[in-house]
Amino acid sequence: MNERFDVIVTILELIGTAAFAASGALTAIKRRFDLFGVIIIGVTTAVGGGIMRDIVIGSHPVAAFRDPLAMSAAALISVLVFAALAVKGDLGGKALKLYDTAMLMLDTIGLGIFTVTGITAAMRSGVSDNTFLLVFSGVITGVGGGVLRDIFVNKKPEIFVGNIYACASATGAAAFLLCYGMMSFMPACMVSLAVTFSLRLMSVKFGWNLPKIQIKARQERRIAATKENLINKKGA
Structure with a gap:
């Protein structure tokens, strides 16, 4: 891997880091975390996926601790987001709508970029011949930080209940590997980012989800019945 390639990857990683750190900070702020909590969630979201990847591919010490950048x-970024919203001091109405849009865009940018940089990190570690591990490294780098963020703020991880997320990362990873065998890094990277971005944003716009089985437990049915009875009594 030449020096120009390394520079491009570093720039991509910094953009992805900024995007994920901002999304983590916004999530923590919405959950009313203090400044320390906002920083922890922002940093965890930004580097959590990379730490998971390095553990899987056996890269020690993990990149996040080898280079503090x-x-x-x-x-x-987390501090800047906190400061900006502290000045505004409002997450209601239009601000809340803007928050949701910002979260989606930041998360999508981070997902696409970290999917590519996760694959390149695995390639550098000497597993270029293991296609499954390369795709897995891309996906875990892309989604790992978001999973940790959601767990830390006591929320169901988005990749398990929301619109298509991990599948967008996996598809983007596959597109990168397919194109990288036929063209140089940057065109392959652009194709991968376009695939991941498009699939993720379209899944949100059109409500695409993987199938779920809706099961109501007996307790949930009792609660629903009790609420219905109370409503009927009030109506009477």
Whole structure:
């Protein structure tokens, strides 16, 4: 991997780090975390996926601790987001709508970029011949930080209940590997980002989800029946 390639990957990683750190900070702020909590969630979202990836591919110490740039940038972005919203001091109405849009876009940007950089990190570790591991490394880098973020704020991880997320990452990873065998890094990267972005945003716009089985437990049915009885009594 040449020097120009390394520079491009570093730039992509910083953009992805900033996007994920901001999404983590916004989530923490909405959950009313203090400044320390906002920084922790922002940093965790930004570097959590990379830490998981390095553990899987056996890269020790993990990149986040070998080079403090990503963690420092994530902490700085988290503080800036906190400061900006502290000045505004409002997440209601239009601000809340803007928050939801910002979360979607930041999460999508981070997902697409980290999917690519996760694959390149695995390639550097010497597993270029293991296609499954390359795709897995891309996906875990893309979704890992978001999973940790959601767990830390006591929320069901988005990849398990929301619109298509991990599947968008996996498809983007497959597109990158397919194109990288036929063209140089940047065109392959652009194709991968376009695939991941498009699939993720279209899934949100059109409500695409993987199938779920809706099961109501007996207790839930009793609660629903009790609520219905109370409503009927009030109506009478």
